[in-house]
Amino acid sequence: MKVLVPVKRxxxxxxxxxxxxxxxxxxxxxxxxxxNPFDEIATEEAVRMKEKGAATEVVVVSIGPQPAQETIxxxxxxxxxxxxxxxTDQTVEPxxxxxxxxxxxxxxxxxxxxxxxxxxxxxxxATGQMLAALLDWPQATFASKIxxxxxxxxxxxxxxxGGLQTLEVQLPAIVTADLRLNEPRYASLPNxxxxxxxxxxxxxxxxxxxxxxxxxxxxxxTEPPKRQGGVKVESVADLVMRLKNEAGVL
Amino acid sequence: MxxxxxxxxxxxxxxxxxxxxxxxxxxxxxxxDVLVLxxxxxxxxxxxARIAGVRKVLLAESPALGKMIAEAVTDVVVPLAANYxxxxxxxxxxGKNFSPRIAAKLDVMQITDVIEILDAxxxxxxxxxxxxxxxxxxxxxxxxxxxxxxxFKAAGxxxxxxxxIVSATGDAPKTRFVGxxxxxxxxxxxxxxxxxxxxGRALGSAEEFQRVIExxxxxxxxxxxxxxxxVDAGYAPNDYQVGxxxxxxxxxxxxxxxxxxxIQHLAGMKDxxxxxxxxxxxDAPIFSVADYGLVADYKTAVPELMDELSKLGK
Numbered sequence: 097m098k099v100l101v102p103v104k105r106x107x108x109x110x111x112x113x114x115x116x117x118x119x120x121x122x123x124x125x126x127x128x129x130x131x132n133p134f135d136e137i138a139t140e141e142a143v144r145m146k147e148k149g150a151a152t153e154v155v156v157v158s159i160g161p162q163p164a165q166e167t168i169x170x171x172x173x174x175x176x177x178x179x180x181x182x183x184t185d186q187t188v189e190p191x192x193x194x195x196x197x198x199x200x201x202x203x204x205x206x207x208x209x210x211x212x213x214x215x216x217x218x219x220x221x222a223t224g225q226m227l228a229a230l231l232d233w234p235q236a237t238f239a240s241k242i243x244x245x246x247x248x249x250x251x252x253x254x255x256x257x258g259g260l261q262t263l264e265v266q267l268p269a270i271v272t273a274d275l276r277l278n279e280p281r282y283a284s285l286p287n288x289x290x291x292x293x294x295x296x297x298x299x300x301x302x303x304x305x306x307x308x309x310x311x312x313x314x315x316x317x318t319e320p321p322k323r324q325g326g327v328k329v330e331s332v333a334d335l336v337m338r339l340k341n342e343a344g345v346l
Numbered sequence: 347m348x349x350x351x352x353x354x355x356x357x358x359x360x361x362x363x364x365x366x367x368x369x370x371x372x373x374x375x376x377x378x379d380v381l382v383l384x385x386x387x388x389x390x391x392x393x394x395a396r397i398a399g400v401r402k403v404l405l406a407e408s409p410a411l412g413k414m415i416a417e418a419v420t421d422v423v424v425p426l427a428a429n430y431x432x433x434x435x436x437x438x439x440x441g442k443n444f445s446p447r448i449a450a451k452l453d454v455m456q457i458t459d460v461i462e463i464l465d466a467x468x469x470x471x472x473x474x475x476x477x478x479x480x481x482x483x484x485x486x487x488x489x490x491x492x493x494x495x496x497x498f499k500a501a502g503x504x505x506x507x508x509x510x511i512v513s514a515t516g517d518a519p520k521t522r523f524v525g526x527x528x529x530x531x532x533x534x535x536x537x538x539x540x541x542x543x544x545x546g547r548a549l550g551s552a553e554e555f556q557r558v559i560e561x562x563x564x565x566x567x568x569x570x571x572x573x574x575x576x577v578d579a580g581y582a583p584n585d586y587q588v589g590x591x592x593x594x595x596x597x598x599x600x601x602x603x604x605x606x607x608x609i610q611h612l613a614g615m616k617d618x619x620x621x622x623x624x625x626x627x628x629d630a631p632i633f634s635v636a637d638y639g640l641v642a643d644y645k646t647a648v649p650e651l652m653d654e655l656s657k658l659g660k
Binding site for chain 2 (some may be wrong): 102105107109112113115122140153187189190191194214217218219220221222223224225226227228229230233234235236237238240251256257258260262263264265266269274275276290310311312313314315316317318319322323325326327328331332333336337338339340345346
């Protein structure tokens with residue numbers, strides 16, 4: 097079974113995000129970029145399936161500017177087999193990404209697509225569900241455990257409000273990865289060297305005949321209102337007195 | 347223009363998140379219908395009918411809808427969509443799961459986690475874990491929206507809307523519900539609690555977390571939360587997690603114990619009315635958002651706090 101893993105290049109999760117003074121967006125110049133952390137988890141899961149013999153090939157796809165090749169290389173260094181970059185400098189919304197991925201799925205015919213539940217830049221948490229809708233495939237989002245039942249179905253445990261839910265989905269299916277699915281590995285130096293020789297195919301959105309015009313126009317990006325820090329209290333007794341008398345919350 | 351709100355409920359009543367989403371819907375239209383999906387959910391539909399300002403309630407039931415399987419939900423909602431200009435869902439884990447599927451079926455780009463509605467086409471939503479807010483204008487004729495419930499007020503009672511049954515199959519032929527582990531607790535639900543007590547990595551172990559945080563929460567009648575660092579370290583279960591990757595909460599009182607205040611945690615609690623931080627590191631970022639900060643080791647501060655609360659009769 098082939099596993100497809102879509103990955104996104106985003107601002108590194110340790111970087112403090114700065115809004116541009118002209119409110120046109122977030123400053124990405126000279127900022128460290130990395131693979132979306134949830135996509136790393138998805139890649140790790142696919143690679144583990146291959147190591148266990150459950151997957152035959154792991155294909156990584158990214159949609160974005162030319163440097164997104166580096167993100168694909170990271171996945172190849174973790175153990176994925178080959179990459180596809182759909183290169184564009186335009187903003188690509190989850191709906192357009194899902195349409196492009198649908199076209200890729202139709203070409204590649206994977207048995208399973210594993211992807212991050214959410215990108216940490218636009219925080220939409222939508223692409224996996226949208227891809228499942230367009231393909232009419234079952235979806236199992238926010239996965240913390242995936243157990244394959246042969247090549248025909250998978251039991252997926254999902255993180256939901258109040259606990260865990262387990263679904264059995266028939267394959268092919270879309271699974272989106274939550275934080276606790278696994279701990280992604282660090283690529284070893286030999287694997288990083290090996291990844292340089294793995295193939296990355298480069299295409300454009302036009303090659304798939306998909307219109308990626310955004311449906312949402314961003315008119316401005318602002319900083320959230322700053323919360324003022326309050327006072328430091330000297331003792332627990334002082335704290336409780338203030339919570340009762342000043343704040344009125346006890 | 348009419349708006350459909352997809353209810354979040356527990357079969358017997360609608361949750362607060364639904365009431366808040368109705369308030370958000372009122373910014374778009376006076377014609378608000380509420381869709382209740384579930385199994386044996388008639389009492390929840392009757393409760394939805396009593397929400398002030400609701401025109402009618404639609405009820406669809408099936409085993410798959412009882413588990414809110416996304417495919418089944420989509421199967422019911424998409425045919426109804428022709429009657430509405432906007433479909434609003436509270437951004438709970440269930441809503442986040444099915445709403446984008448509905449949007450894609452309608453060829454609409456979802457507007458996610460809306461915190462402000464400026465007009466029928468223009469919305470404000472957080473990005474980058476709440477470190478920036480973007481204002482977006484949608485060119486889609488129909489809007490599919492998830493609403494961050496914590497920022498809207500709950501709609502009141504006093505309605506008497508009719509309940510109509512929707513005859514959709516609500517099937518999910520390729521997905522089977524296997525089981526669930528619901529954390530049973532007498533504590534209030536994290537998303538709806540008036541007081542939240544959260545612990546961080548400073549607690550050092552799951553045993554310590556249970557020994558220190560949980561009794562304090564119980565004394566205050568509070569829900570228990572945790573930072574992602576504490577969850578990742580295994581001190582607390584994932585559904586305790588407060589933050590951009592967990593739950594977004596806005597209680598009257600938020601007590602952060604041994605939490606340093608990573609950006610992603612602050613994104614999940616900074617709309618709380620009153621924030622208290624107890625941390626032995628006086629430079630911890632949590633103090634920059636706390637109304638009341640106490641620089642102290644939780645090991646001494648929490649027992650003292652328990653004593654002081656006892657004196658108040660808690």
